[in-house]
Amino acid sequence: RRHSRKRLNFRNFYELTDEHLGSGAYASVRTCISKEDGQEYAVKIVDKQDESHTRWRLLREVNTFEMCEKCDNIVKFIDWYEDESNFYMVFEKLHGGPLLQHIIRKTYFTEEEARRVTKDIATALRFLHGQGIAHRDIKPENILCTERDRVSPVKICDLDLASRPMKSHSPPKVVAEPDLASPVGSAEFMAPEVVDAFIGESLKYDKRCDMWSLGVIIYIMLCGYAPFQGECTNEDCGWMEGRPCDDCQRDLFTRIQLGDYDFPEEEWGMISQEAKDLVRHLLVKNVNERYTADQVLEHPWVRQQSAPPTILQTASNLFR
Numbered sequence: 001r002r003h004s005r006k007r008l009n010f011r012n013f014y015e016l017t018d019e020h021l022g023s024g025a026y027a028s029v030r031t032c033i034s035k036e037d038g039q040e041y042a043v044k045i046v047d048k049q050d051e052s053h054t055r056w057r058l059l060r061e062v063n064t065f066e067m068c069e070k071c072d073n074i075v076k077f078i079d080w081y082e083d084e085s086n087f088y089m090v091f092e093k094l095h096g097g098p099l100l101q102h103i104i105r106k107t108y109f110t111e112e113e114a115r116r117v118t119k120d121i122a123t124a125l126r127f128l129h130g131q132g133i134a135h136r137d138i139k140p141e142n143i144l145c146t147e148r149d150r151v152s153p154v155k156i157c158d159l160d161l162a163s164r165p166m167k168s169h170s171p172p173k174v175v176a177e178p179d180l181a182s183p184v185g186s187a188e189f190m191a192p193e194v195v196d197a198f199i200g201e202s203l204k205y206d207k208r209c210d211m212w213s214l215g216v217i218i219y220i221m222l223c224g225y226a227p228f229q230g231e232c233t234n235e236d237c238g239w240m241e242g243r244p245c246d247d248c249q250r251d252l253f254t255r256i257q258l259g260d261y262d263f264p265e266e267e268w269g270m271i272s273q274e275a276k277d278l279v280r281h282l283l284v285k286n287v288n289e290r291y292t293a294d295q296v297l298e299h300p301w302v303r304q305q306s307a308p309p310t311i312l313q314t315a316s317n318l319f320r
């Protein structure tokens with residue numbers, strides 16, 4: 001009972017400020033100040049009204065963060081609370097904010113800065129994948145800059161969609177007399193891909209989705225636009241303003257599935273061959289061939305002490 005009582009008093013331990021750090025569909029992230037040490041923290045406030053946000057789902061995310069506390073490139077989780085209407089997840093406060101907002105504010109952004117950010121994200125992914133966890137939602141909003149005045153080091157956040165490592169790779173316990181009503185107990189009915197998921201290679205490959213996402217982030221950091229973009233015939237469909245458009249969405253999915261992207265000379269002419277080579281090894285449709293986090297960290301462009309100081313056109317293109 002003591003344990004749960006403590007959980008109910010977020011406001012006894014922290015005071016919310018009116019600084020909003022971000023908001024998603026079901027949660028908002030705000031700055032709060034600890035009454036204990038006077039330091040700023042970030043708190044993700046999850047609305048309980050959305051019944052898909054159960055305590056079980058919160059505790060799973062909390063547990064995933066606790067597995068990652070040793071990794072310097074994953075935002076540090078501090079503690080969680082709840083009251084009748086919200087869950088509160090408290091994190092260390094990072095002062096640089098989300099990656100793209102940071103890059104837009106910079107007058108110039110160099111390959112060397114892109115290399116350092118890439119190394120930090122690959123380090124976080126190597127740690128997660130080493131724990132058997134796939135992030136599954138790697139995107140610029142989930143890459144946070146630690147400092148206001150420089151783009152690296154960065155940390156990844158939001159493990160809500162992260163996969164949980166399988167307890168063990170043992171195949172499902174098969175009972176002698178299969179109870180036909182409960183498919184889990186009887187492997188006789190499992191499809192090949194389900195058997196594969198239990199014991200096959202697919203477990204190894206489910207982390208590779210994060211490496212594709214990393215490839216898209218590196219591409220955007222180097223030129224300021226995405227490798228795959230959807231566009232429909234209707235000029236002012238609203239897609240570019242962030243409004244939904246089914247035709248654009250379908251076009252985007254088709255382009256991703258075809259994996260057809262290129263390096264337009266205007267921006268990519270001045271970018272090193274090593275940087276392009278790394279992107280080529282990540283935006284690979286075949287997961288068997290797609291680079292792992294270890295391979296990214298061993299790649300010449302990432303390993304080198306510094307990449308070319310070439311000033312990129314990223315910031316101006318991001319503004320478009």
Ligand SMILES: O=C1N=Cc2cc(Nc3ncnc4nc[nH]c34)ccc21
Binds near residue numbers: 029075159
């Ligand atoms: O788990 C999280 N899901 C979203 C999220 C955002 C988030 N945001 C921030 N955390 C710490 N400092 C931040 N500064 C800006 N946004 C910040 C932290 C943790 C999570």
